Amino acid sequence: MNMRVKRMTGILIGFLTILLLGDPRFQSSLADKILPASRSLAAGASTIAGCLAPAKARTAFPGSSEYQSARTVFNLRYKYAPAAFVFPTTVAQVQNAVGCAEQLGIGISPRGGGHSYEDYSLGRGRDGVIVVDMTGFTDISYNKAAGTVTVGSGFRLGPLKLALWNLGKVTVPCGVCPSVGVGGHALGGGWGFVSRKFGILSDSIVEAQVVIANGTTVRANAIENVNLLWSLKGAGANSYGIVSQFTFKVHDVSATMTHFSYTFLKSQQAQTVKAFQIWGQVAVAEVTTSLYLDPSGGNNFYGIYMGPSANLNAVLKAFMDNVPAPSNQTVIETDYITTVLIDGGFSQNADPSVLNLHSFTYPTATFKAKSIIVKAPGFSGDGIKTFVNSLQAGPATSYFIFDLFGGSASVINQIAPGDSAWVHRDALFSIQMFTYWQNNPSQSSSDITFIDNLWSAVRPYASSEAYQNYIDQDMPLSAYYGSNLNRLISEKKIWDSNNVFNFPQSIPVR
Numbered sequence: 370m371n372m373r374v375k376r377m378t379g380i381l382i383g384f385l386t387i388l389l390l391g392d393p394r395f396q397s398s399l400a401d402k403i404l405p406a407s408r409s410l411a412a413g414a415s416t417i418a419g420c421l422a423p424a425k426a427r428t429a430f431p432g433s434s435e436y437q438s439a440r441t442v443f444n445l446r447y448k449y450a451p452a453a454f455v456f457p458t459t460v461a462q463v464q465n466a467v468g469c470a471e472q473l474g475i476g477i478s479p480r481g482g483g484h485s486y487e488d489y490s491l492g493r494g495r496d497g498v499i500v501v502d503m504t505g506f507t508d509i510s511y512n513k514a515a516g517t518v519t520v521g522s523g524f525r526l527g528p529l530k531l532a533l534w535n536l537g538k539v540t541v542p543c544g545v546c547p548s549v550g551v552g553g554h555a556l557g558g559g560w561g562f563v564s565r566k567f568g569i570l571s572d573s574i575v576e577a578q579v580v581i582a583n584g585t586t587v588r589a590n591a592i593e594n595v596n597l598l599w600s601l602k603g604a605g606a607n608s609y610g611i612v613s614q615f616t617f618k619v620h621d622v623s624a625t626m627t628h629f630s631y632t633f634l635k636s637q638q639a640q641t642v643k644a645f646q647i648w649g650q651v652a653v654a655e656v657t658t659s660l661y662l663d664p665s666g667g668n669n670f671y672g673i674y675m676g677p678s679a680n681l682n683a684v685l686k687a688f689m690d691n692v693p694a695p696s697n698q699t700v701i702e703t704d705y706i707t708t709v710l711i712d713g714g715f716s717q718n719a720d721p722s723v724l725n726l727h728s729f730t731y732p733t734a735t736f737k738a739k740s741i742i743v744k745a746p747g748f749s750g751d752g753i754k755t756f757v758n759s760l761q762a763g764p765a766t767s768y769f770i771f772d773l774f775g776g777s778a779s780v781i782n783q784i785a786p787g788d789s790a791w792v793h794r795d796a797l798f799s800i801q802m803f804t805y806w807q808n809n810p811s812q813s814s815s816d817i818t819f820i821d822n823l824w825s826a827v828r829p830y831a832s833s834e835a836y837q838n839y840i841d842q843d844m845p846l847s848a849y850y851g852s853n854l855n856r857l858i859s860e861k862k863i864w865d866s867n868n869v870f871n872f873p874q875s876i877p878v879r
């Protein structure tokens with residue numbers, strides 16, 4: 370398998386095929402993991418149903434098959450049992466659900482694409498909440514003159530990129546996995562392969578329409594509720610309200626693009642890390658890359674250059690000057706939507722309509738992930754040695770992805786840390802640390818210990834920051850929000866003083 374598709378499918382070898390074919394082994398193993406709700410809830414199902422009924426939204430309660438399938442989210446590690454799922458298609462139905470949660474004193478969790486690493490969209494870390502699944506919010510309208518698009522918060526990234534491409538060869542900068550939801554993604558950052566040129570997705574939010582705790586709907590933009598918009602751009606996941614709709618600035622991606630992927634040997638992992646850091650600091654904004662490493666020797670440098678392949682050698686020079694010749698390479702000069710297909714794990718010749726995943730049963734995994742942010746100039750020589758030695762001692766079912774955020778040309782780093790809630794403006798890169806296990810729970814504790822120990826070993830060479838879209842229950846809020854945390858708490862008191870929207874790592878009221 371080509372390493373460049375690892376982000377989406379590396380953890381899913383087997384699962385993808387099994388899910389697509391509907392293999393009964395998978396279905397029964399899933400049923401084993403998902404237990405029925407057993408705790409006594411603050412309000413009984415009939416009380417909740419009675420409160421939700423007047424709004425006439427589709428709902429699912431424990432005991433129904435729809436409820437069981439709705440509990441399948443990306444990370445199968447947890448078994449949260451919500452009190453109910455609501456599938457609104459109108460803002461009034463969202464308002465009703467918020468009102469019921471407040472009135473009945475039970476938790477509420479909006480859900481976009483269900484890709485939260487800690488399954489926070491399934492119950493904020495506990496049973497018995499109302500999950501408001503925004504999948505029905507998929508209206509889209511493109512305002513070509515204004516250079517903006519207004520989309521429902523139920524969109525997933527693949528369908529959104531496809532729609533924008535078809536509407537005018539434009540895009541919003543965002544992540545590579547087509548099944549990730551725009552809701553959680555935009556509210557916690559949103560990094561992808563055009564981000565060094567166009568920023569993270571939250572930087573492109575122009576307006577959000579939000580159902581707040583008292584059940585009213587507000588717009589947050591550069592004129593109205595400016596501080597709410599500031600908070601949503603990085604700290605918006607289930608802390609201030611439920612976003613029903615976003616307006617994003619769009620960006621032209623009509624130019625020729627080059628997708629590249631270079632493979633190196635296991636013995637060269639330290640060299641590629643060093644070269645990635647040196648080159649990353651000086652790379653032009655038109656290129657965004659990742660470096661994938663794993664204990665079996667995976668060592669792959671890949672990404673997108675927003676220009677013709679003839680320029681690629683010059684663009685990557687400071688990287689290539691610092692590594693031996695690659696053992697393999699693929700360079701494809703193509704258009705933007707084809708790069709999206711390739712990074713999404715599809716063939717470059719696939720019909721782009723495969724990105725229309727609204728009804729796609731996305732692959733899942735059972736995993737633990739951590740992240741850490743590394744600032745320029747990157748790890749010291751000792752830091753690289755510590756990182757590579759630790760990773761090479763790890764289990765095969767783990768991997769590490771360095772995502773290049775910074776470098777002096779990167780648009781991400783040209784925004785001040787206090788300009789929006791997303792504070793990590795001097796990050797050179799983030800490392801996603803990932804370990805997974807399939808149908809083998811006994812493997813989990815040793816794998817989690819491995820990832821925890823590796824994180825602790827590299828921490829002295831990195832920063833105290835971590836990326837909130839790779840949410841990890843072990844992290845303090847200061848790691849995610851840094852110097853913006855106090856302002857976020859002040860805003861929380863204004864918009865949700867009763868802490869209706871909360872989960873273990875939401876913005877607190879004090």
Ligand SMILES: Cc1cc2nc3c(=O)[nH]c(=O)nc-3n(C[C@H](O)[C@H](O)[C@H](O)COP(=O)(O)OP(=O)(O)OC[C@H]3O[C@@H](n4cnc5c(N)ncnc54)[C@H](O)[C@@H]3O)c2cc1C
Binds near residue numbers: 549
């Ligand atoms: C396979 C995979 C690939 C990924 N690739 C990338 C990547 O390339 N780049 C990157 O930056 N990140 C990536 N991520 C991380 C991703 O950005 C986060 O997991 C993101 O939070 C997922 O959003 P979601 O809507 O799918 O998740 P959900 O689980 O639905 O939501 C995540 C959080 O946001 C809240 N939320 C969701 N919708 C709303 C709403 N409308 N209003 C208020 N709160 C809401 C939820 O309550 C929850 O707390 C990836 C994750 C996975 C699983």
Ligand SMILES: *[C@@H]1O[C@H](CO)[C@@H](O)[C@H](O)[C@H]1NC(C)=O
Binds near residue numbers: 699
């Ligand atoms: C090298 O890349 C080509 C595609 O360009 C692929 O067919 C081949 O299998 C790769 N070889 C190795 C050893 O990975």
Ligand SMILES: *[C@@H]1O[C@H](CO)[C@@H](O)[C@H](O)[C@H]1NC(C)=O
Binds near residue numbers: 581863864
């Ligand atoms: C709802 O809360 C907002 C923000 O605190 C406030 O401006 C508005 O007046 C409130 N509306 C109602 C009906 O309580």
